[in-house]
Amino acid sequence: MTVACLGGGPGSDVLGVLDYFMKYMADFKGQLDIQLYDRKDKWGPTWESLKTAMDAELHDPRVTVSFYDFDVTTAGKSKPDLQKADVITMHYFMEEVYSERERAEVKECFDHIIQTAKPGALFLYSGMYMYQVINWVHQLLKDNCELLTPDMELPGQPQKIYKDTSTGDWKWVSYAEVDLHQEGDLQLFNDIRDDLQTGGYPTEEVSQRFKGNVVYRLYRKK
16 A cells, blocks of 8 residues: 655654554555655655654554655656555645645646546545635546545534535535644654654644644545
8 A cells, every 4th residue: 555645744644644554454464655745855854863763663564654855846846656656645735835826837746646646546635724725626636536525514523614616616524623632642753752853843743733623635536
């Protein structure tokens, strides 16, 4: 199984995947390949310390973690090879590049990612509640992907709304409550916390980037 984390920054996506793997996939018989894509000039030192700490703490031959230089605004770094990815995460990434969405390099980047993803690949978008970004992501994916999370009101479930500009309809989008004080069970993160060099990025935010409501949507490539 290959999980590609776009805009994975300091490694919060990687830690999240590893935490899930360690808790719920003890009987997994295959290989787990986690790939983090972001700017090496910004996160390189953090990646090195993260990898060193994980190598010392995580002794599992089924798991490999690799890091790739990626920048949606730079022509030579904006077309990652994700053809083998089973899951593509975009955690607090689309908000960061939303202001650059009209640039040719950015349009080409996402078109390349979506078109080259294999049928059945899952796109997991998660981030803060910005309805413009939710709509932009939906417009990028809707023609080539099927939305798996409900876009209708579900009684008793936490949801917010946004406007689909292609139809003019108001739709529902799911969100999850996140509280950093309840994330103490991220055992791997706790074990390597003191060894991380984050370049000024708060270590307590490496496990989760946001306290509050995290919007999420899951798409599957047709």
